[in-house]
Amino acid sequence: MSFTVNLRDVTLKYGDADALADVDLTLEAGKIYGLLGRNGAGKTSLLSLIAAFRKPTSGAVLVGGEPVWENAPIVSRVALIREGGDFDDSDTVKATIETGQIRPDFDLDYALKLADKFELSLKKKVRELSRGKRSVLAAVCGLAARAELTMFDEVHLGMDAPTRDAFYKELLAEYMDRQHTVVLSTHLIDEVANYLEEVVIVDRGRILRHEDVETFQGMGATLTGPADAVDAVAAGLDVLAEQRLGATKSVTVSARPDAATRERAANAGIEIGPVGLQDLFIHLTEPGKNGA
Numbered sequence: 001m002s003f004t005v006n007l008r009d010v011t012l013k014y015g016d017a018d019a020l021a022d023v024d025l026t027l028e029a030g031k032i033y034g035l036l037g038r039n040g041a042g043k044t045s046l047l048s049l050i051a052a053f054r055k056p057t058s059g060a061v062l063v064g065g066e067p068v069w070e071n072a073p074i075v076s077r078v079a080l081i082r083e084g085g086d087f088d089d090s091d092t093v094k095a096t097i098e099t100g101q102i103r104p105d106f107d108l109d110y111a112l113k114l115a116d117k118f119e120l121s122l123k124k125k126v127r128e129l130s131r132g133k134r135s136v137l138a139a140v141c142g143l144a145a146r147a148e149l150t151m152f153d154e155v156h157l158g159m160d161a162p163t164r165d166a167f168y169k170e171l172l173a174e175y176m177d178r179q180h181t182v183v184l185s186t187h188l189i190d191e192v193a194n195y196l197e198e199v200v201i202v203d204r205g206r207i208l209r210h211e212d213v214e215t216f217q218g219m220g221a222t223l224t225g226p227a228d229a230v231d232a233v234a235a236g237l238d239v240l241a242e243q244r245l246g247a248t249k250s251v252t253v254s255a256r257p258d259a260a261t262r263e264r265a266a267n268a269g270i271e272i273g274p275v276g277l278q279d280l281f282i283h284l285t286e287p288g289k290n291g292a
């Protein structure tokens with residue numbers, strides 16, 4: 001089993017302020033989603049609703065087809081792992097891992113194997129862990145929960161690059177093992193792009209885009225080739241980003257070039273590739289866009 005998620009006309013207010021407004025969103029079962037948004041966009045609020053950490057002000061949040069609020073059988077199969085974990089600082093790492101066994105599908109052997117792989121000292125108290133190791137402990141508990149819906153909310157924070165890479169690979173291996181639903185909320189967009197099937201962008205409390213990664217990347221393009229030729233072809237196009245390495249230049253444009261432009265590019269020795277998710281994300285969520 002793996003869970004679908006449906007939000008129907010969901011609003012979440014903190015006091016008078018809308019953190020989320022009129023959100024309609026469906027996440028299909030068994031896919032890996034990237035949840036992107038600028039600071040304060042509403043990502044954590046959205047994940048908190050799906051995990052039933054919070055109740056919506058209005059609207060319906062369904063997980064596995066059922067309302068998730070106060071639904072213990074469903075909630076026990078949903079894991080939301082937040083930055084730094086929600087741990088008791090005075091517990092040891094081992095005791096913290098063992099606490100995971102309150103979940104019906106928690107795999108203690110796997111958790112201990114991961115702890116060893118990521119060099120977590122079982123005897124240490126949680127308060128003695130570095131920020132990165134604390135994130136690793138959170139990731140280990142999240143993976144070993146073997147939940148039907150697993151959501152990581154910026155859990156990579158503090159992890160160094162090799163550790164993040166090992167975490168993504170482990171996440172993918174666990175996903176290949178049993179195709180559950182995964183949501184990764186992150187600001188390190190290009191780093192996770194290869195692992196995602198669909199992207200959801202939240203902007204100022206609303207869903208700005210929800211696309212599969214290929215469609216999303218196809219919304220723009222990257223032109224790479226001799227600098228002069230790239231400049232000539234890119235003139236008149238909406239350039240989002242550019243990079244130069246010696247005589248070679250690469251520019252990212254916000255729309256797919258038309259057939260005539262593609263032909264000019266090919267004749268000039270320019271390669272056209274998919275757009276970087278991060279460049280597109282920055283462009284779509286620029287202040288001043290989308291009614292801000």
Ligand SMILES: Nc1ncnc2c1ncn2[C@@H]1O[C@H](COP(=O)(O)OP(=O)(O)OP(=O)(O)O)[C@@H](O)[C@H]1O
Nearest residue numbers: 014015018019037038039040041042043044045046
């Ligand atoms: N407990 C709270 N009380 C009042 N306002 C809150 C609370 N939590 C979040 N907010 C507000 O709700 C909005 C959405 O916040 P949220 O934490 O969901 O954003 P986010 O996309 O996760 O941000 P970040 O990337 O910075 O973590 C923000 O305006 C934030 O200030």
